[in-house]
Amino acid sequence: MADASQMSQALAYVCAGILYPDGLEKPSITGRQAVIRRGWLLPSDIFTAQNIRNHTDFVTVTMSARKGATVPEPLGRPWQVQARILPTVSVLQKGRSVQIVFPESLAPSGVVGLWYEGALQTTAAYAVTAQYTAESVAAALADQLPNGTVEGALVSVPGVSVLGNVVGYGESVRVSRRQSQLYRVSVWTADASVRDIIGLVLDTALAEKSWISTLDGRQAQLKFVGVEDVDAMQNQAVYRRDYLYELIFDTLQTQWAADMMFGVGTIDAGGQDVGFGAIAPASEEDVVTRALEAMAAAAVSVSARSEYPGMALNQFGTVVSSTD
Incomplete structure (x- = not known):
């Protein structure tokens, strides 16, 4: 989720993209070195060899001291699906049995579920991760089904259809x-x-942006507030210009979960509740743990996709190439 510091980082990335339209490894729009930083100037930016007085320009992005206002969020705070991880594992019906099929070139992922109707509707589920095979998943599912048998990747139950x-x-x-x-x-x-x-280029480019991408893949509204020259350090040959922008953004709650596999419910049949659907599988601790591990891996794979590819912050808050 986005917080105030992450919004500073996103705005710094936007400014870096404006001043280095061909990438951070290429020259800036002025031909001079321009350092873009989330945060204030460091003493070394003024007093070392590579500093403002030696043809190095700086752009800093900082939060203003003005208290941020709270904007009403959507009524009811509804949940919405933001990202999906589709399964790569599949199942193949073979008569009254089910075969577990793993992909040939992709990493295996997904939750495999089996069920059959006997005296009671019985189910089994298994969260797949990269270290498993079709045969090991089939064996684990067969263990969860009463009288389940396994032959390679094929799961069967004598006398019932799986x-x-x-x-x-x-x-x-x-x-x-x-x-x-x-x-x-x-x-x-x-x-x-x-x-x-630099000011003209930044101002013109940001004037065209009503929205910028946040680090969590969503959008923040960008509004221009004002601009001023600050020449208090002019006697040190340092010229400064401040542009003020208001960003409206969301703080989010996120939750990863598997898609629904088994349906269950009740209906009113002449004043009597009648159940239908599948009974949820027993929540064995190792099954739940594997599911959580698989979801955590899925979350990492999605969050690793950057909205600003090729950019990162170093320990000083300076925007650098992510390949450095």
Whole structure:
């Protein structure tokens, strides 16, 4: 989920993309070195060899001291599915048995479920991870079914028909708070004409953006507030210009869960409740643990996809190439 510091980071990435349209390894729009940072200037930015007075320009993104306003969130805080991980494992019906089928080139993933109707509707489920095989998954499922047998990747139960299904995972999100925060984008340089060039490029590009991507894959609304020159350090040959922007963004709650595999419920039949559907599988601790591990792996794979590829922050908050 996005917080105020992550929004500073996202805005710094946007500014870096504007000043380095061909990538951070290529020259900036001025041909000079431009350092984009989430946070204020460091002492080394002014007093070391590679500093403002030696043809290095800086753009900093900081939160303003103004108190952020709370914006009403959607009524009811409804949950919505934001990301899906589709299963790569499948099941193949073979007569009254079910065969577990693993993909040839993709990593195996998903939750495999089996059920059959006997005296009671009986079910089994198994969360697949990369270290398992079709045969080991079939064996684990057969162990959960009364009288279950396994032959390779084929699961059977004598005297009944076994059916199968495979589902994936979904990430559900809801807005727990919507807020407004003021941010300051500051240009620092020893050349007043360069300040005008960088400021004009940033201002023009950001004026076209009503929304920017957040680090969690959603959007934040961007509003221009004002601009001012700050020449208090002019006697040190440092020229500064501040652009103020308001960002409206959401704080989210997220929850990963497997898709529904078994349906169950009751109906009113002449004043008597009659159950239908499958009975949920027994929640054995190792089955639950594997499911949680599989969902955690799915969450990592999704969160690793960056909205700003090729960019990262170093320990000082400076935007650098993620390949560095």
